[in-house]
Amino acid sequence: DSGVTQTPKHLITATGQRVTLRCSPRSGDLSVYWYQQSLDQGLQFLIQYYNGEERAKGNILERFSAQQFPDLHSELNLSSLELGDSALYFCASSRAGRDYEQYFGPGTRLTVT
């Protein structure tokens, strides 16, 4: 158990819908990262937050957005969902000054039908 929690574990929804994925980092970790793992794209970095502020952005679609709240939990919002958004979405966290150690949560498996 990495100490990073993600909810829900599974999510099934229809095209065009909007969903919110939630992540709670390990206690004391200020950085949160979101990754998407799909069969065709592999594992891709989406976005990083550090202590509430966006720190780095990767291959995140405009339909996707994220935020980190004062209690350091983070949410990833996916809207206007398409079939191709079906993937495993991971959240990871790391301590200040030790961002080379990213600990991953169990992931949320999103299925868009």
Add this chain to the structure above:
Amino acid sequence: AQKITQTQPGMFVQEKEAVTLDCTYDTSDPSYGLFWYKQPSSGEMIFLIYQGSYDQQNATEGRYSLNFQKARKSANLVISASQLGDSAMYFCAMRTGANSKLTFGKGITLSVRP
């Protein structure tokens, strides 16, 4: 741009034997870090080992060691005394400079035979 290459097909190893999983990388940044993660069939990503580009010695963590050959841009993972629980997908990843994002390879499937 940085790139991680993992080209081995599915790997098989006998229980208690050692196995090497290959990873090559490409970056022009002199400061970078290399990682290995394990993803069992349950799906979670488990951090195994880290090697910094300026580290003088190869990283080791229990049964895991990283064979870092800077000139060849390779960062192979060596698992000693394989166990059945080592059967999983293994990903090599890299970060460069001050950037925290990880770039992952496509992964290698390892199957440990009893």
